Amino acid sequence: MFHFQFNYLIILTVIYGNQAIDYRYHNYTEMTSILQDLAAQYPTKASLVEIGKSQGGKSLWAMALSSYAPNRHVLLRPEVKYIANMHGNEVVGLEVLLYLVDYLLTSNDTQANQLMNRTRIWIMPSMNPDGLEQSSVGDCTSNTGRYNLNNIDLNRNFPDYYGAALQSSTRAPETSAIMSWLAKVPFVLSANYHGGAFVINTPYDRYYVGSDSASDDDDIYQMIARSYINLTQEVNENCLSEFIDTAFVTRGADWYEVIGGMQDYGYLNYGTIELTMEISCCKYPGGNLLASYWNYNRDAMLQHLFQAQRGVKGLILNEYSKPIPSTQVMIDNRQPVVNVTPLGEFWRILLPGTYTLKVLYQSNTIYSRQIKIGNSLSPLNLTIIISSTVYLPYSLMTTQALSSTGVTPENSQNLLLYLCSLFFISFSC
Numbered sequence: 361m362f363h364f365q366f367n368y369l370i371i372l373t374v375i376y377g378n379q380a381i382d383y384r385y386h387n388y389t390e391m392t393s394i395l396q397d398l399a400a401q402y403p404t405k406a407s408l409v410e411i412g413k414s415q416g417g418k419s420l421w422a423m424a425l426s427s428y429a430p431n432r433h434v435l436l437r438p439e440v441k442y443i444a445n446m447h448g449n450e451v452v453g454l455e456v457l458l459y460l461v462d463y464l465l466t467s468n469d470t471q472a473n474q475l476m477n478r479t480r481i482w483i484m485p486s487m488n489p490d491g492l493e494q495s496s497v498g499d500c501t502s503n504t505g506r507y508n509l510n511n512i513d514l515n516r517n518f519p520d521y522y523g524a525a526l527q528s529s530t531r532a533p534e535t536s537a538i539m540s541w542l543a544k545v546p547f548v549l550s551a552n553y554h555g556g557a558f559v560i561n562t563p564y565d566r567y568y569v570g571s572d573s574a575s576d577d578d579d580i581y582q583m584i585a586r587s588y589i590n591l592t593q594e595v596n597e598n599c600l601s602e603f604i605d606t607a608f609v610t611r612g613a614d615w616y617e618v619i620g621g622m623q624d625y626g627y628l629n630y631g632t633i634e635l636t637m638e639i640s641c642c643k644y645p646g647g648n649l650l651a652s653y654w655n656y657n658r659d660a661m662l663q664h665l666f667q668a669q670r671g672v673k674g675l676i677l678n679e680y681s682k683p684i685p686s687t688q689v690m691i692d693n694r695q696p697v698v699n700v701t702p703l704g705e706f707w708r709i710l711l712p713g714t715y716t717l718k719v720l721y722q723s724n725t726i727y728s729r730q731i732k733i734g735n736s737l738s739p740l741n742l743t744i745i746i747s748s749t750v751y752l753p754y755s756l757m758t759t760q761a762l763s764s765t766g767v768t769p770e771n772s773q774n775l776l777l778y779l780c781s782l783f784f785i786s787f788s789c
């Protein structure tokens with residue numbers, strides 16, 4: 361046994377060491393091996409999690425990376441994520457994310473190290489490994505491999521915030537896995553890598569009100585998307601003129617309307633700043649271009665992850681230093697509001713400026729203050745204490761009344777904590 365482990369370590373060192381993963385396409389089995397080997401080689405910095413299974417029974421892998429405790433949430437450490445290959449035939453993102461995992465674990469880049477010290481970075485190279493298996497190198501435009509095994513387009517399969525009908529009434533296991541993940545981890549920032557165009561797509565993906573595609577956070581989205589684009593360089597692209605009018609940034613609905621997209625789901629339900637990156641005109645270009653795509657996106661990806669450090673974060677506690685259940689944070693009158701976590705934390709990415717921060721308890725404002733945000737990649741860090749005498753009177757509302765205030769199954773954990781506090785039971789219940 362010892363002999364086997366010894367050899368195994370030697371092999372790992374030879375293959376990876378401080379070398380980048382080779383620039384070629386990796387199939388599902390190879391991708392799995394790379395992630396498992398890196399997690400084994402860097403156990404203090406990488407934790408590989410199966411967040412669910414595909415329709416075909418393949419593991420949906422997400423690698424959690426941080427310079428400490430990658431396997432758990434740390435109080436006030438922001439959580440960010442990158443997902444790729446949601447459409448199985450759009451494959452550049454998968455490889456670029458594999459290289460990013462390797463880079464974050466092995467490079468001496470100061471930026472990469474700072475990111476690892478200050479965030480937990482989740483990377484899911486393939487959300488649709490069954491579709492990947494059906495796709496072919498060189499297929500730039502077809503839809504073969506786009507869907508999951510049940511022929512469902514995963515980016516049309518998330519519940520619409522206002523209940524609009526979806527293409528398929530069946531919820532794919534891949535979709536369910538992401539939904540459970542989002543309910544468990546309080547993601548602050550996210551990007552989803554696609555191919556077949558060269559554009560960054562921001563919310564909203566559909567026209568919820570009239571023909572207005574702009575969200576209340578459009579200022580944030582525009583800044584973050586343009587920062588990404590500004591750091592990229594042209595590589596073998598021949599479809600650049602296609603989106604010249606928008607300077608490569610478009611709101612999803614203005615490009616083409618999507619119902620059931622993952623981006624709007626994450627943003628509207630959790631306040632996560634979600635972008636969709638279309639990074640290659642060809643969906644599955646020749647493997648000889650992969651090094652270029654990596655070089656083209658690397659600095660932009662790192663800088664993008666830093667955006668989770670903008671704005672404000674903090675704790676909302678009562679006078680006993682306990683979290684207050686069922687609270688949300690609202691900035692000015694912006695929607696969506698963000699849910700405060702069961703530990704009392706919140707994060708809100710903001711551009712420089714002066715804002716009103718409000719704490720909502722069952723939709724009632726129980727606290728308000730002005731905050732001033734500077735142009736810094738170090739967030740304003742607040743601890744807000746709200747006496748129980750301020751919010752407990754609202755607890756006299758019946759649970760029936762509570763259900764009408766918008767407590768959804770997604771924040772049912774908050775509801776549980778709320779009920780615990782209602783009956784004066786400890787928070788560990």
Ligand SMILES: [Zn+2]
Nearest residue numbers: 447450554555
């Ligand atoms: Zn796509």
